[in-house]
Amino acid sequence: MTKLPASTLTHLECSICDARHESDELQTICRGCGRALFARYDLDAAKQTLTREGLGGREASMWRYAEVMPASELAGSVSLGEGMTPLLAAPRLGAELGCDDLLVKDEGGNPTGSFKARGIAAAMAMAKRLGVTDVGMPTAGNAGSAAAAYCAHSGITAHVAMPADTPPAIIQEVLNLGADLQLIDGLINDAGRIIAEGCREHGWFEMSTLKEPYRVEGKKTMGYELWEQLDGVLPDVVLYPTGGGTGLIGMWKAFGELEAMGLIGSERPRMYVVQSDGCAPIVRAWSEGAERAEPWQDAATVAPGIRVPAPFADDLILQTLRESGGTAVAVPDEAIVPAMRRFGRLEGIDACPEGASTLIGLELLLADGTIQPDERIVLFNTGTGLKHPELRPEV
Numbered sequence: 001m002t003k004l005p006a007s008t009l010t011h012l013e014c015s016i017c018d019a020r021h022e023s024d025e026l027q028t029i030c031r032g033c034g035r036a037l038f039a040r041y042d043l044d045a046a047k048q049t050l051t052r053e054g055l056g057g058r059e060a061s062m063w064r065y066a067e068v069m070p071a072s073e074l075a076g077s078v079s080l081g082e083g084m085t086p087l088l089a090a091p092r093l094g095a096e097l098g099c100d101d102l103l104v105k106d107e108g109g110n111p112t113g114s115f116k117a118r119g120i121a122a123a124m125a126m127a128k129r130l131g132v133t134d135v136g137m138p139t140a141g142n143a144g145s146a147a148a149a150y151c152a153h154s155g156i157t158a159h160v161a162m163p164a165d166t167p168p169a170i171i172q173e174v175l176n177l178g179a180d181l182q183l184i185d186g187l188i189n190d191a192g193r194i195i196a197e198g199c200r201e202h203g204w205f206e207m208s209t210l211k212e213p214y215r216v217e218g219k220k221t222m223g224y225e226l227w228e229q230l231d232g233v234l235p236d237v238v239l240y241p242t243g244g245g246t247g248l249i250g251m252w253k254a255f256g257e258l259e260a261m262g263l264i265g266s267e268r269p270r271m272y273v274v275q276s277d278g279c280a281p282i283v284r285a286w287s288e289g290a291e292r293a294e295p296w297q298d299a300a301t302v303a304p305g306i307r308v309p310a311p312f313a314d315d316l317i318l319q320t321l322r323e324s325g326g327t328a329v330a331v332p333d334e335a336i337v338p339a340m341r342r343f344g345r346l347e348g349i350d351a352c353p354e355g356a357s358t359l360i361g362l363e364l365l366l367a368d369g370t371i372q373p374d375e376r377i378v379l380f381n382t383g384t385g386l387k388h389p390e391l392r393p394e395v
Contacts, residue, residue, distance in 0.1 A: 002057035004066040005049045006073065008042040012213050015316060023070070026130050028211050036313055037213040038253065041068050047261035052232055060084040062118055062221035068257055069221075070214050071125035078125045078154055080111035082118050083221055087229040087378070092346040093359070097366060101376040103235070105222065106349055107383060112145040112173065114305075114352070114383030115219065119246055120146035122218030123207055128154050135159065136204035138191035140243060140304045141170040142383055147207065148177035159204055161191035166304060169387045187299055188243075189310050209244035210313040219247040223254030226378065227264065235269050236375035239361050241354035241382055242273040242282060242328075243308035245317040252320045269378070271320055272371075273328035274361035276301035279309055280330040282317055287328075291315060301333050302391060303353035305382065327370060331360035337391050343381070353388060355381030 012021040014030035015038050021027050023039065030037055046067035058064040062083025066072035085107050094102035107115035120143065127135060134157045137147040144160040151158035158179040162171070163186060174181050184191050192208055199206045210216060227234060234255065240248045248271060258264045273282050278301040285293035293314035301307050311317065321328060339356035343349045351359075358379040365371040385391070 004058065004063060004072060004075065006066070007069055007071065008046045008067050009039055009070050010042050011040050012037040013040050014038075026132070026205060027213055028206060036210040036216075036316060039070055039213055039217050041257070043068075043257060043260045047263070050261060051263070052228065055228065062121070062218060062225075065221055065224050070122055070217050071129045074125045074128055078121055078128060078150065080117065080121070080149060080153060082110050082121050082218070084225060085109055087226065088347070088349065090347050090349075090379075093342070096346065097363065098373045099366070099377055100374050103376070103378045104347065104349060104381055105226070105378055106381045107222075108350060108352065108381060108385070112142065112149050113387055114142040114146065115222065115247060116142040116146040117149075118218035118221055119143075119215030120150045120207075120218070123212055123214040124150040124154050124156070126214045127156065127205060127207075132156060132205045134202065134204040135207050136195040136199045137207050138162070138188055138195040140188045140307055141166045142305055142387070143209070144179065144181070145170055145173045145177065148174045148179035152178050159195070159198055161194040163187055163191065163304075167388055167390055169389055173387075188308055189295070208312065209246055210249070210316070216246050216250040216253065218250075220250030220254040222247060222380075223251030224258070226251070227254075227258055232263065234264060234267060235378045237272065237371055237377040238269045238380070239272045239274055239358040239377070240380045241303070241306050241357050242275055242317065243306040243354075244311050245273075245282070245313050247380070247382070248273065248320055249313060249316045252324065268324055271324040271326040272361065272365065273317065273321060273326070274357045275306055275328065275330050276303055276333045276336065276357060277330040278333045279307050281309060281311065282314065283328040283330040285314065285318060286321060291318065293318070302336055303357055305352070305354040306357065327365075329361045329364055331357050331364065335360045340385055340391065341393070344385070349381060350385040351381045352383035352385050353391060355379070355383065
């Protein structure tokens, strides 16, 4: 197997005010404006080896893009095999919807069964390099599982807080992986307050969504994979189930890096946020033309990963929609479980409820003419349905 090149990481930069921060010390959010930090790379150096031809022979994981990943020299000691998930043709679903070229990026085969493995692996590599011993993680579910697994593998202690009504299979997984788990009466924002307090009191390093700079770097590799798996041509449309929005923001960042390295032109997919009508702060903000999203009250949905009433990076999510020419759509929550079964019945894909929501979103956007049936469309299934026995048919 080809030896991976070195990372070309140079520094961190505020996503809003552009203030520079050093990457060789622990960072959370911008010290100036309090917004999310992005990793920046020497892309002139990276493009010397990060080519479609140069990727031949590299390991089939997200670390194959080592030039534009943080702490890639630690991949061997941190990785559990995350990334390079299949991009599956969905002809039977496509025929039902009248779509000519429907694809599903299936993240369910990642370690701990979801796309969260990507972001946590990247964050853990930098945490390990910088000497972190304890991390704090608020979660709606799957990020807690990933944090528990990667901390265990890396010899770091995970302190996880999640809603008490998180699916039992996920709670059991976190406990089995050895994390210090606190169940709270409330939602992910309430868990965030508990973790922030623990970080202040005990000195844990906080890994909340986009309050730590490197989770987005792992998630952006989904965009690199789309580019590679589609032979260097991006799709027309991406539908993405959106809670905290790290994957959406990360892919948009990846497309910018690809253009800067001369690997694509200015073409971009239109990015579509999909949320449940029981928790749709981004959809509401988008429809109102707002720059920020107000917290959603009484959030409730069968899809815990998109039950995020107040995403920290709401401004970056909305910015991505504006720049891509996309939009945000809320789907009826009661339609999500039947959509999970349609994925299984027609394509053999065991979709999580968050992933299934994109199928309903596509139907709505096809019906109103926002998406055309002859476009190349990618739905993101962000995890496995196996984590949701509570949503399975009764025997």
